[in-house]
Amino acid sequence: MIRVVLPYHLRNLAKVGPEIEVEIAGPATQRAVIDAIEARWPMLRGTIRDYATGRRRPFLRFYACEEDWSNADPDELLPAAVAEGREPYLVIGAIAGG
């Protein structure tokens, strides 16, 4: 189980609380986490990753264990603390957004 913190507006869109949980069958990568989020909450499709390119939307950032994972390879394994549910994976609105 992986814990994910979504930004305020995406929580409202998905009608969820401050933190959600997703199950990942295979390796705990960013791609797998976001795939799982979109499968469970389809209204979030296109809001985190661009439909056309599949890439992170430029005004969102991804953080984990106090590190910026925004530009990391989406197939890189996330830290064990995130994979094991001890730390959340954070989807954050960039300061320049809004």
Add this chain to the structure above:
Amino acid sequence: MSAVRVLVGTKKGAFILSADGKRESWKVEGPHFAGFEMYHLKGSPLMPNRIYASQTSSWFGQLMQRSDDGGKSWEAIGNEFAYDGDPGTHLFYDGTSKPWAFKRVWHVEPSLDDADTAYAGVEDAALFITKDAGRTWQEMAGLRRNTSTDKWQPGAGGMGLHTILIDPTRHERMYIAISAAGVFRTDDGGKTWAVKAKGLKSQYELPDPNFEVGHCVHRIAMHGARPDVLYMQKHWDVLRSDDAGENWHEVSGNLPTDFGFPIDVHAHEPATVYVVPIKSDSEHFPPEGKLRVYRSKVGGDEWEALTKGLPQSDCYVNVLRDAMAVDTLDSCGIYFGTTGGQVYCSPDGGDNWKPIVRDLPGVLSVEVQTLP
């Protein structure tokens, strides 16, 4: 007693303004989708409580919403707008070519035939259709394929398809307008399109002012009783066509400036037209700081300033292209919203104005529903 429901899209949410037919006392609901740019909301003429809304954000991209209860509750609907095939390139600000990329939905136009069908005009310019109440959207790619899109270019607000008009007497005939490409017409329900630019002149914007493609059309309007008569507010110039867009001629007449964004037609008088002159392409505010709607009762050329109830000093707001609308009550109501957050209503065809609200976020769009 009849009532009106005004759907207001702003830079930070949507608002619904309601009144009875007198249009004196207003109920203000919102913000819906607080924090989002609400480019446009529009109700189905067949099912008025069905409202489609375009919700955008630099953080989260494009979202679409639908209400089936007049805006009390909303459902997120399909938000994937995939071009049909490789859309190629268009002209960019700097004269280079740039690949087409979807950015946002500017305008939603519900069908006159089927409440589950609606059209969406998007940036980068293209026309999409849903036939399942917004669950999925498909591009009507004939528009791009039938026309020379390599010469389309963005206006200051982006390369948006912002106007969709359906001929109420002949639904397979539609008009769309794009900044900055021009006006296009289909006579076969969107399969094929032709540019309708004869008579447009853009001497300050295009190397050849008579180019067929590239005109920055800001808005077109029609009256259902005379659907072959079209009115246009272009970047500069107010124009009219009396033959379904085949030929355009300028009707700016005595306007203080012929730059502006919205244009609309009185609900019961097909020759009565409204514009809001704006000083220039760089000074997007009313001339002399006086907010004046101009009305022509003869299809243009002869215009009168409508000022009663509007600020006549120190007013430096703009009125955007989708931010004017009319109701269909016996005494036709005219509405417009400003970038300063005011929404004004004239319940008597423009003679007298009052603000419904004064302090909303900047207004992007205004639509009116006349309800039984």
